[in-house]
Amino acid sequence: MNDDVELIGDEELGGEGAADANAATILDASLREELAAIAGDGVRFDEPMRRHTTLKIGGPADAFVQPATPAQLGEVVRFAHRRGVPITVVGGGSNLLVRDGGIRGIALHTGRLRGLELVDGTRIRVEAGVSTGKVLSLALKHDLGGIEFLGGVPGSVGGGMIMNAGTYLGEFKDVTSWVESVRLGDGELVRRDNAACGFRYRDSNLPPTEVVVRAELALRPRPRAEIEAEVKALRKRRSERExxxxxxxxxxxxxxxxxxxxxxxxxxxxxxxxxxxxxxxxxxxxxxxxxxxxxxxxxxxxxxxxxxxxxxxxxxxxxxxxxxxxxxx
Ligand SMILES: Cc1cc2nc3c(=O)[nH]c(=O)nc-3n(C[C@H](O)[C@H](O)[C@H](O)COP(=O)(O)OP(=O)(O)OC[C@H]3O[C@@H](n4cnc5c(N)ncnc54)[C@H](O)[C@@H]3O)c2cc1C
Structure with a gap:
């Protein structure tokens, strides 16, 4: 680690499974073969992370893996545990600074987990890889308010939960009923209600030893024109300042x-x-x-x-x- 990094404070520098300072790949040919058999076309090796971050910065991940389903994600997680391969979870990459040496082991990306459905008229069940913009569009389509705060906030639902993303209008804490995660290691599914997620300002207690795969949001009926007006005002305010x-x-x-x-x-x-x-x-x-x-x-x-x-x-x-x-x- 260099001096700059030490100034930042260790607690902010993690990422579960972020490996030590050896930039050489830790995935040999046989591990690559085994991983390819599990993840199929959802794996790319030596993938530059700058392609997956909004900062456009970041060295290569040994393996960039995009599981197609939570079940496949569980298989990848169990493979990694069995073989001692570290996993670093990435979402939309809109809050990531990936160092120049890249990510050793697996960068697990949730981008293919795209399930999004309306349940019982006012609740949205959404998988981790869905963009915040898509969730907002679905809410708007069904005249549901509560997530206007997402206007102009990029990223995925998974990253949004970890970060408790939001604006002055609100944050995920205000609308989340429960969050489901897959545990790194045994690949078991864990569900937490809102209180157990420990949401707070741009942070949560969702453990770095888990991958968020799904969440349910509880919204409320609101006239579409009001939702649109509030989102528009938020976007305007942002565009004037950012x-x-x-x-x-x-x-x-x-x-x-x-x-x-x-x-x-x-x-x-x-x-x-x-x-x-x-x-x-x-x-x-x-x-x-x-x-x-x-x-x-x-x-x-x-x-x-x-x-x-x-x-x-x-x-x-x-x-x-x-x-x-x-x-x-
Ligand atoms: C132009 C711009 C404007 C922004 N404005 C705002 C704003 O107004 N409000 C705000 O709150 N944020 C804002 N952000 C920051 C960013 O959009 C949020 O932090 C967002 O929630 C990050 O989501 P992501 O999917 O991109 O997560 P990433 O950046 O990929 O990851 C963020 C963290 O979550 C972890 N993670 C991601 N997905 C999962 C998962 N499925 N399971 C477990 N861990 C996971 C990662 O390991 C990392 O620790 C802005 C960013 C940009 C580029």
């Missing part, structure tokens, strides 16, 4: 209690700071963006500099909202 057409994770740091990370960073004079193509956006200081060919190590250096400066000026330590995964180059 950088456009640039590779990013949205906000890099969580807001500290009673303040805003963007305000603190701007007041500390960091707007426009850069490390290579990694830039503290001149539009919104809490967006540390990739303006071209930034590497993860450049972005991590920028994160460390901004963080140190905010401590120096305000005496406040910012915590990452972005999840850092994988190995150094």
């Amino acid at each position: 950088p456009k057409k640039v590779a990013s994770n949205g906000s890099t740091f969580k807001n500290p209690p009673n303040d805003f990370a963007g305000r603190l960073i701007e007041a500390a004079g960091c707007k426009g700071w850069s490390e290579g193509d990694a830039v503290c956006s001149p539009v919104h200081a809490n967006w540390l963006v990739n303006t071209g060919r930034a590497t993860a190590s450049e972005l991590l250096r920028l994160i460390a500099r901004v963080r140190a400066r905010v401590v120096e000026v305000h005496g406040i330590e910012l915590h990452l909202e972005v999840k850092v995964l994988g190995d150094d180059a």
